[in-house]
Amino acid sequence: MxxxxxxxxxxxxxxxxxxxxxxxxxxxxxxxxxxxxxxxxxxxxxxxxxxxxxxxxxxxxxxxxxxxxxxxxxxxxxxxxxxxxxxxxxxxxxxxxxxxxxxxxxxxxxxxxxxxxxxxxxxxxxxxxxxxxxxxxxxxxxxxxxxxxxxxxxxxxxxxxxxxxxxxxxxxxxxxxxxTENEKINQILLYINENLTEDLSLNLLSDRFYISKYYLNRQFKQFIGLSLYQYIMKKRLIVARNMLRGGSSVMDACLQCGFNDYSNFLKAFKREFGKLPKEYH
Structure with missing residues (x-):
């Protein structure tokens, strides 16, 4: 080859x-x-x-x-x-x-x-x-x-x-x-991916899954390789990109993926994918 x-x-x-x-x-x-x-x-x-x-x-x-x-x-x-x-x-x-x-x-x-x-x-x-x-x-x-x-x-x-x-x-x-996997982290991942538009703060997740914030951060980084914040941000941006590829407007993609600030969404999208959301239309 x-x-x-x-x-x-x-x-x-x-x-x-x-x-x-x-x-x-x-x-x-x-x-x-x-x-x-x-x-x-x-x-x-x-x-x-x-x-x-x-x-x-x-x-x-x-x-x-x-x-x-x-x-x-x-x-x-x-x-x-x-x-x-x-x-x-x-x-x-x-x-x-x-x-x-x-x-x-x-x-x-x-x-x-x-x-x-x-x-x-x-x-x-x-x-x-x-x-x-x-x-x-x-x-x-x-x-x-x-x-x-x-x-x-x-x-x-x-x-x-x-x-x-x-x-x-x-x-x-x-x-x-x-x-190699961790069942608790798998449960948290499932929850995150089913609730990307909702509040996914460290406080909320630690309370919901009865795990300390320190331990959650450490375990998440160990098994995922990313911090909790990095993972959630990447997932929201991926869903936004896939929505744009499917014909959704930039504003709809922003709002339906958990971003409350439009300008921050544009900056994060460009940083992640190297192009602005409108370039996916």
């Missing part, structure tokens, strides 16, 4: 999908991020714990992680081994086109994993070999100047998605032993 230099940008520049195979001898530092598209992360080598929405996944080569447009995540990469992975970004339109052609919804593994808040797939060795073969084929045709290369890459990618979906529903329960 063609190997790329690591690019910290989380912006998709192609219309339907992007395929990136990256390799690093020295582990890069990746900050917490999210993006307005689906992501398949295919781990090939390294020493990595991957944090997604408060759960930390201890990865083995061949593992796959699924994230959607509302998930805050980052890899914690330790030195000692080369870090290699394939990352595939998929726009909503890509899945819409597949549904029109084949009548199948290949986003179900993403939506189901989000509902269960469990994003890890661990295919068996035969499926890992097949998925790697498909990645080689996608990489080869992606860099080919021949006619129909994009169409061929799309076909191989569709096959890749089918195998990922099958592996998701065949995943053994034993892989859950490689997940």
């Amino acid at each position: 063609y190997k790329e230099e690591f690019n910290p940008s989380q912006v998709m520049t192609e219309k339907y999908f992007e395929f990136h195979h990256t390799y690093n001898e020295t582990p890069p530092v990746v900050e917490f991020h999210q993006h307005p598209f689906y992501e398949i992360y295919f781990f090939l080598s390294g020493n990595v714990n991957y944090i997604i929405e408060g759960r930390t996944y201890s990865l083995r080569p061949g593992d796959i992680l699924l994230t959607g447009s509302s998930d805050i995540h980052r890899p914690d990469i330790q030195p000692g081994r080369p870090y290699e992975r394939v990352v595939i970004w998929l726009a909503d339109d890509f899945f819409d086109n597949l549904h029109d052609l084949y009548g199948e919804d290949l986003t179900t593994c993403f939506t189901d994993s989000a509902l269960k808040d469990y994003r890890l797939i661990r295919p068996d060795s035969q499926n890992i070999a097949r998925l790697r073969q498909l990645c080689n084929l996608i990489s080869e045709v992606k860099h080919s100047p021949q006619m129909g290369s994009y169409a061929l890459a799309s076909a191989y990618l569709t096959e890749f998605l089918v195998y990922v979906s099958r592996a998701y529903y065949d995943a053994p329960d034993s892989i859950k032993h490689d997940v």
